[in-house]
Amino acid sequence: MFKGLKLVILILPLLLLSAGCNNFRSVSGAGVVLTTNGGADWQFSNKLKDSDANLNGVAVSSILFDPLDSNKLVLGSFAGAVYKSDDSGTSWQQILSKIIVYDIAFHPTQSNIIYVAGTFGGHGKALMTSDGGKSWQEIYNEEAKSDPVRTLAINPRNPSEVVIGLQSGQLIASSDSGQHWKLLQKLQTQIQRLYWNDSGLFILLQRKGLLKSVDGGVTVTDLTTSLFAQGSQVSQFLANKQAGPFYQAAIDNSGQRIYLAAETALLRSVDGGSSWEALNLPLNTKGVVVRSLAVSPSSPNVLYVGAGATIYKTIDDGSSWQTQSIPTAGYIQVILIDPRLPQKAFAGIYIQ
Numbered sequence: 001m002f003k004g005l006k007l008v009i010l011i012l013p014l015l016l017l018s019a020g021c022n023n024f025r026s027v028s029g030a031g032v033v034l035t036t037n038g039g040a041d042w043q044f045s046n047k048l049k050d051s052d053a054n055l056n057g058v059a060v061s062s063i064l065f066d067p068l069d070s071n072k073l074v075l076g077s078f079a080g081a082v083y084k085s086d087d088s089g090t091s092w093q094q095i096l097s098k099i100i101v102y103d104i105a106f107h108p109t110q111s112n113i114i115y116v117a118g119t120f121g122g123h124g125k126a127l128m129t130s131d132g133g134k135s136w137q138e139i140y141n142e143e144a145k146s147d148p149v150r151t152l153a154i155n156p157r158n159p160s161e162v163v164i165g166l167q168s169g170q171l172i173a174s175s176d177s178g179q180h181w182k183l184l185q186k187l188q189t190q191i192q193r194l195y196w197n198d199s200g201l202f203i204l205l206q207r208k209g210l211l212k213s214v215d216g217g218v219t220v221t222d223l224t225t226s227l228f229a230q231g232s233q234v235s236q237f238l239a240n241k242q243a244g245p246f247y248q249a250a251i252d253n254s255g256q257r258i259y260l261a262a263e264t265a266l267l268r269s270v271d272g273g274s275s276w277e278a279l280n281l282p283l284n285t286k287g288v289v290v291r292s293l294a295v296s297p298s299s300p301n302v303l304y305v306g307a308g309a310t311i312y313k314t315i316d317d318g319s320s321w322q323t324q325s326i327p328t329a330g331y332i333q334v335i336l337i338d339p340r341l342p343q344k345a346f347a348g349i350y351i352q
Helices: 233-240
Strands: 007-009 031-035 060-066 069-077 079-083 094-098 100-106 114-120 123-127 136-144 150-155 162-166 170-174 181-184 191-197 200-205 209-213 246-251 258-262 267-270 277-279 290-295 303-307 310-314 322-325 331-335 344-348
Touching: 031 060, 031 079, 031 209, 060 344, 069 114, 069 233, 069 310, 079 100, 079 170, 079 233, 100 267, 114 200, 136 150, 136 170, 162 191, 191 246, 200 246, 209 258, 209 344, 258 290, 267 290, 303 331, 303 344
Parallel strands: 100 150, 150 191
Antiparallel strands: 007 136, 031 344, 060 069, 069 079, 079 094, 100 114, 114 123, 114 150, 123 136, 150 162, 162 170, 170 181, 191 200, 200 209, 246 258, 258 267, 267 277, 290 303, 303 310, 310 322, 331 344
16 A cells, blocks of 8 residues: 655745756747637737746646636646646746646645646655645655656545556555555556546556546546457548557546547547547648647537647537647647636647
């Protein structure tokens, strides 16, 4: 059984980036872009609160809305920091430094409780704050070096249940908000993302596709075994394309409608993974990678997809697309759609 080390992490001065283990460098053209008109245009939204500095050089790993107030957001960075915004992304304030951040999760009903997955000093870490980022507590430390905590998720029906996924493929769970940990699975490939909604826990593996668990990760079912079935529509579509590694998923609360961003392919299932189809995404550059996607919580036919530095949007479930290129040398790492206002969306940019 794993036991989390209880250690208070002090908030360091604004703009203090992570220690020497950080392999990401600050450059322009990164940070956050925002649309308020349904993707017709996007503007950088990188101002730091009470400062002349900005997020232009910050490689974004994740963005998340406060579940109780979509005017508030939290942003994680590969550059070694967590930022928050209380004004719909108009300005940002650093609330944590020195940890390379891969993923963030909010407690579903107490938004002052935030979890962070990442790595510091060569070791995978999970941290938690219960006061909105004023102080932080380490709740998991991976003893093996070079095995980051890549992702984490909270059970929306029982928020004391937390799962983390490691780069090595270990799925580890806590039933008491990180006080103690138990190894559930050794999946032998990087756990890319964890998603937990009312229909179950979904585990996206970088090389093996999507798994589902209805018992918190104790047992899993592979939802992508039919993906490359000989003669299927998907296998024919992918004959000259590459599916995988898998980067992100978007899953509705019923668990039936699922989208996968998979290298040069955008895949969809409407029956919970029993069958799959490939959507015809009009990629404007050969070999560009589909890395991010988001479905509007209030309008399920509205889908944003990030491929390279271009954001694609459909309002008819993939029948037609509009595109908007972002002026960056990086790529769109994450997309987030306002749950109340589908015309408003954020995108986080990664750049090396």
